[in-house]
Amino acid sequence: MAFNTGLSGLRAASVDLDVTGNNIANASTVGFKSSSAQFGDLYASGFLSSGTNPVGDGVRVQDVKQSFGQGNISFTDNGLDMAINGDGFFVLNNGGEIRYSRAGQFGIDKDGFVTNNQNMRVQGFTADDDGNLSGIRGDLQVETDNLAPRRTTNLSSDLNLDSRQSVLENRIRDLGEDLSVADLDGDAFQIEYSDGTTSQLITIGAGQPANEVAELLGSQKGINASARTQFDLSEQFDMAQLASDLSDPDFELTISLNGSDNVTFRGSDGITDLDSLAAAINDSELNTVQAQVSDTGDDISIIDSRGFTVDMAYTTGALGSQSFAAPERGNLFVTAEREVTGILTDSTGTGAFEASFAAGETRITNEFNPLDQRTYNHATSTTIYDSLGNSHEMTQFFVKEPSPGNGVGQSEWSIYMQIDGEMVAGTDETPFTARFNQDGELQSINGDPNGEIVVDDWVPKDANGLPNGADGPPAPGEEVVTPIPEPPTTSAFVVDLSETTQYGSAFGVNDQNQNGYTTGRLSGLDVSDQGVLFARYTNGQSKALGQVALAAFNNTDGLSPVGDTTWVETFESGQPIVGAPDTGTLGSIKASSVEDSNVDLSAELVNLIIAQRNYQANAKTIETSDAVTQTIINLR
Structure with missing residues (x-):
């Protein structure tokens, strides 16, 4: 009997060593849960009684129980790594077989499915095209295609x-339009405002160019003025004679603005008719001067947008020269704001300017633009x-x-x-x-x-x-x-x-x-504490792709380990209760993290010494029993 007792002790101590060694071997295994051997004593007993002096028959291993206590959480560089902080297991699809695990080392396979390092697909609650989460459970998948654009609605x-x-109502009065400066020579006047004040005395010089007069008027408070010179050559020249003179190769025409800016156009440069003359003027350095041949083809319109005084003369080899009877002066376009009430001429003025300046209607000029x-x-x-x-x-x-x-x-x-x-x-x-x-x-x-x-x-x-x-x-x-x-x-x-x-x-x-956006490429993934996978795109958009599912059991100790740090459901564990992270009794998700093994190496090394001592002690029981038996055999 002593042999059997010692032998059962050796078996028990050996199992204890195996369990302790397995714990030590998996001290660095992510999601691993340590185990401990549980023993029970053995007694021989009859049907009705165990006797008055029962002697034990040794020991047997009753169970190897796993400890599902929380392991430490460590951060990683992988955005898809997840750790469960609290109760629950990841749900994994192993080719149709459902397994459960605490190891959250996940990645993406070639088809975009979220998997662990054994290619088991992570189960979760799927989302629709707009990122709305549903209660339907399936394999989580990250779509790597471009995000289609969405129009603004x-x-x-x-x-x-x-x-x-x-x-913003801005009313002005049209005080003068197409007003020739020739009517203003020598006039002097002041502007009267609605508050009773007047401007400084303004004098228009004899023969003063229209652009200078417009600048003088525009410098006064409440006055806007511009000038433009526009006339037909027929107002100054005999156009039949000019057309004839253009055939002379020695033809030369000179244009002068405000007595300077002289530009000469020559027949030797290809000017032979009114069209070529107008083209030469438009291509010249006189940028503000434009010439256009009339529809009848027998006249040219000249426009200077600044209102400069235009003087013009031409010569030919045979017929001499012609020039303007008088330089062509520009016209004024004058408006005044509401605060201007009148124009006052002084004693030397003719009054002509006052009469023209006071004409016109009040209108709104700041219509929306x-x-x-x-x-x-x-x-x-x-x-x-x-x-x-x-x-x-x-x-x-x-x-x-x-x-x-x-x-x-x-x-x-x-x-x-x-x-x-x-x-x-x-x-x-x-x-x-x-x-x-x-x-x-x-x-x-x-x-x-x-x-x-x-x-x-x-x-x-x-x-x-x-x-x-x-x-x-x-x-x-x-x-x-x-x-x-x-x-x-x-x-x-x-x-x-x-x-x-x-x-x-x-x-x-x-x-x-x-609510619109342009197309975008996948640029990154984020995982929330609720286990929601968010995809980030290059167009600044983000969309929920799904939510990790967690499972809990009424009897966690009833789960059966099947390797790869996974467990399967058994009759003892009961059916899984599947839900979203951080709901009910389920724990939350920590992204870019993993749960370390909960093995306590210090305790396991002590357990290793205890198991060794137990093994040696049981071996001593067998050795002693053998010595006693040998003594009996040696009796003569």
């Missing part, structure tokens, strides 16, 4: 219009996208308007819209009207309390101003429903201004979002 602007802004920032109060731009993913710049302009009615409790703004320099939404003809109440809140846009503007006339174009092949506006008569249904089929989109306010503070864009 909604633009939401949250901004504040400054209620302190004034109405997107190129002139003086014609709108505020503007903001954002990038939108067509169906091909091409970017376009959209600008919204806001113009303060006179308050409706008596101006109490309501304010109005006009809204203009432009895409790539072209007006859209019909605002080139009629702007949208935004009305605000006494609290600065938006009441309506063109009567719509939702504050929405539908842009349904946009044709996406390329840099040359030609349609670029993207979807265009809806067909005539086709109704545009808001919000734009998916998938969109036209370039129509909605501008949502419902959050716009009009407070007494500076104009500001609080938020501006649109």
